[in-house]
Amino acid sequence: MVKKKKSVLTKGAISPEIIAQSIAHHSVGTDIGAHDIFLGQVRADTANDKTVTAIEYTAYEEMAEAKFSQIRESAFAKFDLICLHILHSLGKINAGEICLFVFTSSAHRTDAMAATRYIVEEIKADVPVFGKEIFDNKSHQWKVNK
């Protein structure tokens, strides 16, 4: 079982190249029969004639990494996963860019798919990450997860 500990929080947007490389790295894992991927993308929400152009993410980094680590341990305990990777952006991420990457791998599809859903919901509820939505007129408001 692959259970590497490394930081989840990463500066800037998550590029399609990073995602592609991550998929490519798994071709050696021939016990894997299913991958599931969730990508969170910054949405250009509109409110009162203003449009979100970016979200600036900050975090209580030490606590966030500890929470990611707990979520990771708990996902391995609940689901029959072979591999799990999570990246979350910090800093200013423009609308249309990727800010969350959750990549699960298992022998069969049900574990990978259920684990991805579980991990994303846990991240939204429990990880101290904060988002400032920046509008096209330079004003801002603080995002709250629903």
Next chain:
Amino acid sequence: MKIKMKYFGMIAESLGKEEETLDLDIKMVSDLSDYFLSEFSRLEEMNFQISVNLNIVPAQFELSENDEVALLPAFAGG
């Protein structure tokens, strides 16, 4: 007792600082939240949780000297 405070997101913005050390005559987390709500009434409009040494704690949690305490506004990850 001395407490290392950390502020995040809209709370850091509203208080105009991200961290400081406070020396307060308090015991419980509820005393700390009463202190903040009386000193900074604008915090009443913000829902926040309190963490002590990286764990979210209830109001009845007892504080210790040099605890790292954070005021955490709504989470927005993902």
